[in-house]
Amino acid sequence: MIGLLLVLHGSKIKEWQEIVINYAEELKRHFPLVEYGFIEINEPKIDEAAKKLVERGADTIVVVPLLFAAGMHFKRDIPNQLKETSNKAKIIIAEPIGFDKRIVDILKEKAEKALSVEGTSYQ
Known part of the structure; x- marks a missing residue:
C-alpha cells in the first residue's frame, strides 16, 4: 500500500x-x-511520521517535500x-515544488488581494 508523507521545514509559528x-x-x-x-x-x-505510515500498512512511501528548491534539507536531511x-518500506522522494506556473497564479491573486485591501489597482 502506498503512503504519502508531506515534509516541511518546521517553524515556531503555530499556523505552520x-x-x-x-x-x-x-x-x-x-x-x-x-x-x-x-x-x-x-x-x-519525518522518521516518526514514516514509521506511522509503515505501522498503518504502507510498503511504499512517497515523500513530498513542501520545499521550493533542492537545498541541504532535501539532499541531506x-x-x-x-x-x-x-529498511521497512520503499522510499520514493518527489522533487521539490520548484517553479510552477500554477503558483504564479496564486501569487498574483495574493498580490491583487493585498492591493484591493489597500484600495490600489495595479493596472
Whole structure:
C-alpha cells in the first residue's frame, strides 16, 4: 500500500502546523495513507511520521517535500531521517515544488488581494 508523507521545514509559528494538517486532509481524498513530518523544530519528525505510515500498512512511501528548491534539507536531511524506515518500506522522494506556473497564479491573486485591501489597482 502506498503512503504519502508531506515534509516541511518546521517553524515556531503555530499556523505552520495547521496549514499542513489542511493539506494532509485534502490529500486523503486521493491517497488512503497520508502523514506529515517536520525536518526540525515541530513534531512529528519525518522518521516518526514514516514509521506511522509503515505501522498503518504502507510498503511504499512517497515523500513530498513542501520545499521550493533542492537545498541541504532535501539532499541531506530528508534522506538521513528516513534511513531506518527505508529498511521497512520503499522510499520514493518527489522533487521539490520548484517553479510552477500554477503558483504564479496564486501569487498574483495574493498580490491583487493585498492591493484591493489597500484600495490600489495595479493596472
